[in-house]
Amino acid sequence: MLNETYKINNDFIITLHGNFDADTVNVMKDDIEAYSKLSTNIIFDLEQVPFIDSSGIGAIVFLYKRMVAKGFSVSVTGLTQQPLELFEMLFLDKTINCYPNISCYLETSPNLQVAS
Template sequence: MSMKEHSLNGFKAISLAGDFDAHTVEQTRTEFANLVEADSENLVFDMADVTFIDSSGIGALVFLFKRLSVEKRTMCLVGLSGQPARLISLLRIDQVIETHDSMSHFLKQSDKQFTQPATVGS
C-alpha cells in the first residue's frame, strides 16, 4: 500500500492505494501515530485507490478515529468503492465516520465544518 499526504483546504489529505490489510497496517502504524501527534488538522482519507481492506485495516481506521476524537479532531473517508465500501457499510463504520462519494464531493462540502466527532465505544 502507498500513502501520500498533502494539505487541502485546511485539512490534511491522505491518499491510500492498494491493499489495506494486516501486512500494510504494520507499515503505516508509525505514519498514523504521527498524524495524531504531529498535526492539529482534521484528516481526509482518499480511499479511491484502495482495492481491499480487512479487519486490520478497519481496526486501524477506527483506532485513528478514536484517537482524533479525544483531541477534538475528526476524519472522513472519501472515494470508497468495491470491497472496501461494502465492508465499511456492512460494519456500519459509515454511520460513525463521515464518508463522501468523491474528493470533489468533499471539497464542495468543505466550506461547512466537519460534523462533531461521534463517540465510538467507551
C-alpha cells in the first residue's frame, strides 16, 4: 500500500494505492492519528483502491467523526467497484460526501481559490 498526501486549496488530500484493509490501517495508524489533529478538510482519494474492508471503513469514519466535531469535513473521491458497493451498502455515501474524482470535489470545494 502506497499513500501520498498533499494540500490543494487548504484541503488535505490522502491518496491511497492498493487495498485499504486491516494490514494497511495497522501500518498507517500513527498517520491516521496525526491526520485527526489537522485543522483542515480531509479528502480520501480512493481511485486506486480495489478493495476496502471494515478496518479501512473504520479509519475513514474515525477521521470523519473527529473532523466534523472540529467543524471540518471528510470526503471521499474515486470510489469504484467493491469500495463503492460497500459505501452504498453501509449508507456511508449518504453521510460522507463522495465525488467521482478530485476534480469534481475541487469544483464544489468551499475553499476554492481562483486566481485573479
